[in-house]
Amino acid sequence: GENVEQHPSTLSVQEGDSAVIKCTYSDSASNYFPWYKQELGKRPQLIIDIRSNVGEKKDQRIAVTLNKTAKHFSLHITETQPEDSAVYFCAASISGGSQGNLIFGKGTKLSVKP
Amino acid sequence: GAGVSQSPSNKVTEKGKDVELRCDPISGHTALYWYRQSLGQGLEFLIYFQGNSAPDKSGLPSDRFSAERTGGSVSTLTIQRTQQEDSAVYLCASSLSSLDTQYFGPGTRLTVL
Numbered sequence: 001g002e003n004v005e006q007h008p009s010t011l012s013v014q015e016g017d018s019a020v021i022k023c024t025y026s027d028s029a030s031n032y033f034p035w036y037k038q039e040l041g042k043r044p045q046l047i048i049d050i051r052s053n054v055g056e057k058k059d060q061r062i063a064v065t066l067n068k069t070a071k072h073f074s075l076h077i078t079e080t081q082p083e084d085s086a087v088y089f090c091a092a093s094i095s096g097g098s099q100g101n102l103i104f105g106k107g108t109k110l111s112v113k114p
Numbered sequence: 115g116a117g118v119s120q121s122p123s124n125k126v127t128e129k130g131k132d133v134e135l136r137c138d139p140i141s142g143h144t145a146l147y148w149y150r151q152s153l154g155q156g157l158e159f160l161i162y163f164q165g166n167s168a169p170d171k172s173g174l175p176s177d178r179f180s181a182e183r184t185g186g187s188v189s190t191l192t193i194q195r196t197q198q199e200d201s202a203v204y205l206c207a208s209s210l211s212s213l214d215t216q217y218f219g220p221g222t223r224l225t226v227l
Contacts, residue, residue: 006156034215036218042220043219044218045218046216089157091157100211100212102159102216104156104157104158106155106156107156
């Protein structure tokens with residue numbers, strides 16, 4: 001089955017710096033890769049996603065890149081702000097398959113220091 | 115519109131008791147998922163419903179876990195004879211179909227004493 005590895009497990013940056021979180025996946029059939037942000041005690045919220053037919057997607061300060069050959073994808077946050085502090089989860093799934101269930105990485109705790 | 119809701123928000127139970135957790139998906143969402151999140155861990159997939167059917171139950175950790183969905187809407191996750199290792203946050207998510215974005219509920223924090 002699919003396995004998703006996520007690095008680093010913790011990341012501390014100064015406000016205004018960039019943050020990069022990387023994930024690898026094992027199942028080449030996976031074609032949908034969302035990123036969720038989870039603040040303490042709250043539900044995971046989708047922040048950006050990418051499908052396997054594109055290599056990069058941007059939404060304001062957030063971007064995701066996908067390398068299907070290497071089976072890895074990354075989240076890039078530019079001009080970080082203290083409110084970006086949270087746990088970020090990457091996930092992979094075979095969208096449109098029999099289930100579409102998400103396989104998650106173990107999360108990255110991002111701390112943005114003012 | 116209303117998002118995914120779950121009840122109760124917190125549940126404390128004694129080892130050996132049965133518990134029922136409820137999920138109300140977004141109206142019109144045909145796909146419903148249960149995940150479990152242990153302290154400081156990622157989300158572990160448990161079961162998926164398309165309509166009222168659960169094609170694959172292999173994610174359930176043991177036969178003490180079961181789930182059902184009625185009327186293509188509300189789902190309940192039942193844990194029988196709870197054990198301390200069942201303590202976790204149980205999250206429900208729904209999506210328009212298995213092709214679409216999953217939206218999560220606030221979760222039920224289960225503590226087994």
